Amino acid sequence: MRALFLLGCSAALLSACSDNDDAAEDKLEKAAETSATVAGPVPAALGLSEAQLLDADLVGADGKELGDVAQVVRGADDKVDRLLVEIEDSNPDRYVHVPILGLKTMVKGDDTDLVTTMTKSEIAALPEVKLPAP
Incomplete structure (x- = not known):
């Protein structure tokens, strides 16, 4: 009986963690889209706007997908210096x-x-990079 109770608690905890992860990802996506909308069509980096950077996939030299751009990150000088990327198949x-x-x-x-x-x-x-809690 105790093992069944622990199994149920573990499943509930995993479900709650998954819900929190989904909420954090949704929050990140909304923030990234808002930033891209505010920035408009002006090139942010590599001749691409923030929206175009967010739509891009990160690929290796062999053309295989390595990840998806989740957020455009600017440094203290307000220039794009890095991208937050969700690793493919993680x-x-x-x-x-x-x-x-x-x-x-x-x-x-x-x-x-x-x-x-x-x-x-x-x-x-x-x-x-850990996503902030929702």
């Missing part, structure tokens, strides 16, 4: 800061991707 979702320096754009039809020389393992080795 479970639970894992976020890292990727420096803008060294990234290049690659246009494929209507899509624009950001190309890095970093490998999947180098991206995964970057320090994790």
Whole structure:
């Protein structure tokens, strides 16, 4: 009986954590979209607007997707110096800061991707960025 109770508590706790993670991700997405709207069509970095940067995927030199841009981050000088990227296929979702320096754009039809020389393992080795609680 006790084991069943503990199992139920564990499931409830995991569900609550998942709900908190989803709420934090929703909050991040809304903040990023608001920032992009306020910034407008003006190029923020790499000749792209904030909205275009948010729509871009981070890909390796081999063209394989490494992550999705979740937020454009500006330094003290108000210039974009890094991107908050959700690592592809991470479970639970894992976020890292990727420096803008060294990234290049690659246009494929209507899509624009950001190309890095970093490998999947180098991206995964970057320090994790914890999302603030909702």
